[in-house]
Amino acid sequence: MADPADRTDMRLIAADKVEGVSVYNTAGEKLGSVGNIFIDKLSGQAEFATLAFGGMLGMGEKHYPLPWSVLTYDTGQDGFVVDLDKETLQGAPGYDNDRLYEPNYAWREEVAGYYGATA
Template sequence: MSEAASITSYSLIAADKVKGTNVYNPAGDTLGAIDDIMIDKASGRAIYAVMSFGGFLGMGEKYHPLPWAVLAYDADKGGYVVNLDKTVLEGAPNYDRDAQNAWTPDYGQKIDRYYDTPS
């Protein structure tokens, strides 16, 4: 692991440290965990966190791209909090574990519209 990958500070975190971080709702229920981060090539900004959600022992698990703007880091929980419940996530744009997801501009716009975040 490179030195840069192991560095964390109050406002910065290495991408490999985000993977596996739990995502909670405001009540403290675990909704899933961050599986990946989608970064805009031009700006270098994190745009989506891809959360694994549902399933059991890897079966039936779905991947839900969440706009980075809906995540709030909670140091006490050691994870991210989103103001969403499971029913909202069940209807959200998602893809299967084995799917070859094409991250087209249309797909990003669909995610942004669903969560009412700017494109």
């Protein structure tokens, strides 16, 4: 029997199934894939997803937090779509993995401001 989480007609997806899902821009270019999701513990809402982009064989790779509100799931692409081109993404706030887990998540305001989202 097929895993229900793999069905594209379902609105909910388990967090572990989102990791590795491709992220494309509106031109259909693959920008990377979802690395992690940050969920607000009090509201239960997803706030950010990280996009792994750049580097070689995992070395020097930066992680770009994207506000969840800029991601749209496209069943035809079987992935998320963002209205960004590679140049805009390269100019976005990106961090090494350790900085993402600093206790105060100080990057939230910077990232939200860059994309015009609320943090």
